[in-house]
Amino acid sequence: MGRPFRRLGLAIGAGILIALPGAFWLSHPSGGREYVAVTFASADGSPLDWNRLRRRPVRPPVATPTPAPPAPSSGPIVPAPAPPPPRPTPPPVATGSAQQALINQDRAQNGLPPLTWSPCLANVAIQNAQRMAAQGYISHTNGPTLDLACGLGNSAGENVGYTSAGINDAQLNTMFMNSPGHRANILNPAYHYVGTAWAVAPNGYAYIAVEFS
Numbered sequence: 001m002g003r004p005f006r007r008l009g010l011a012i013g014a015g016i017l018i019a020l021p022g023a024f025w026l027s028h029p030s031g032g033r034e035y036v037a038v039t040f041a042s043a044d045g046s047p048l049d050w051n052r053l054r055r056r057p058v059r060p061p062v063a064t065p066t067p068a069p070p071a072p073s074s075g076p077i078v079p080a081p082a083p084p085p086p087r088p089t090p091p092p093v094a095t096g097s098a099q100q101a102l103i104n105q106d107r108a109q110n111g112l113p114p115l116t117w118s119p120c121l122a123n124v125a126i127q128n129a130q131r132m133a134a135q136g137y138i139s140h141t142n143g144p145t146l147d148l149a150c151g152l153g154n155s156a157g158e159n160v161g162y163t164s165a166g167i168n169d170a171q172l173n174t175m176f177m178n179s180p181g182h183r184a185n186i187l188n189p190a191y192h193y194v195g196t197a198w199a200v201a202p203n204g205y206a207y208i209a210v211e212f213s
Contacts (some may be wrong), residue, residue: 093126093129093130093197093198093199098169098170099169099172099173099196099208099210100115100117100194100196102169102170102173103115103173103186103194103210106173106177106186106187107186107187110187112187112189113192115191115192115193115194115212116192116193116194117193117194117195118150118152118193118194118195118211118213119195120150120151120152120195121147121150121152121193121194121195121211121212121213122195122196122197122211123195124143124146124147124150124195124209124211125195125196125197125209125210125211126197126199126209127146128141128143128158128160128197128209128211129197129198129199129207129208129209130199132160132162132199132207132209133199133200133201133205133206133207134201136201136205138160138161138162138207139160140158140160143156143158143160143209143211144156144157144158146211147211147212147213148213150193150213152192152193152213153190153191153192153193153213154190155188155190155191155213156211156212156213157185157188157191157211157212157213158185158209158210158211158212159176159182159185159186159208159209159210159212160207160208160209160210161175161176161182161207161208162205162206162207162208163205163206164204164205165204165206166200166204166206167198167200167206167208168206172208176210185210185212188212191212191213192213193212193213194210194211194212195210195211196208196209196210196211197209
């Protein structure tokens with residue numbers, strides 16, 4: 001006659017697997033061999049066979065796919081800013097005109113030495129002539145100050161004018177000599193250098209700057 005069953009109750013931690021009362025059976029069958037049958041219950045109560053579990057092959061790890069980056073926003077496309085408009089072309093310039101010869105002619109008639117051409121004064125004249133042609137009227141700004149910066153002497157002066165029919169040196173020289181202030185610059189004995197320039201506006205008006213030092 002076989003031995004009576006012994007009931008064992010085990011608690012394996014507090015985790016997923018729990019050993020229930022009667023989980024272990026020790027028996028001695030009539031053949032004299034002893035065997036052990038072990039059963040476990042999972043947390044949801046379903047039976048698990050330990051003998052199958054320990055023989056279960058280890059599954060290879062499964063790679064977790066990386067989620068694709070979010071698609072770019074489909075909002076409205078902002079156009080690139082337009083490039084700045086090109087700068088306007090400066091009015092054409094004429095230097096080395098007959099104005100210097102007419103000035104020296106006036107000075108010779110009044111017993112004064114001629115004025116020598118100065119490239120530095122001519123550059124100042126170009127700036128002022130282009131400025132007046134661009135703005136559409138004659139005006140004085142910093143011409144004499146720039147003239148002094150040429151380092152040609154301690155005094156400086158400037159004559160400016162315009163004609164509506166293009167470059168006309170004789171007409172402007174006559175206008176200058178008929179104006180007391182402009183005539184004084186032409187006949188000033190303290191001046192030894194001169195530079196002149198014309199600039200023609202798009203409407204055909206010609207503007208002249210004459211720099212003295």
